[in-house]
Amino acid sequence: MKKRKGYIFTNKRHSEKAIMATLLGIISLAALGIVVFRAYQSGGEALQGYGVTGILATLFSLTGLILGIVTVRDKNSYRIFPVLGILLNFLALAAVSLILCGSEFVRSAVKNKRAGK
Numbered sequence: 001m002k003k004r005k006g007y008i009f010t011n012k013r014h015s016e017k018a019i020m021a022t023l024l025g026i027i028s029l030a031a032l033g034i035v036v037f038r039a040y041q042s043g044g045e046a047l048q049g050y051g052v053t054g055i056l057a058t059l060f061s062l063t064g065l066i067l068g069i070v071t072v073r074d075k076n077s078y079r080i081f082p083v084l085g086i087l088l089n090f091l092a093l094a095a096v097s098l099i100l101c102g103s104e105f106v107r108s109a110v111k112n113k114r115a116g117k
Helices: 016-041 048-072 080-115
Strands: none
Touching: 016 048, 016 080, 048 080
């Protein structure tokens, strides 16, 4: 088969909502990483500001996930940013749930140890 020469023009574009979803995912993951690192540096003692940052990261991730899902269905835009936004925001939400479940596990283990169980 003969290879075509030339360019293929398309009307597809990068959606602004998809780019925003990707940026929100990056911001969420970076904020969570910084908060976990700073809490580790202080010996596990987290300040109240770290909790607020975690809540904001969760809200950013939910917003980014919704934006990514909405824009992935658009036929007139490229799919790289919506898929990347969904992936990053899902990872950020998974990190938040892992932090919450892990802290509850440690809290219950310390409580059981103190009780002598």
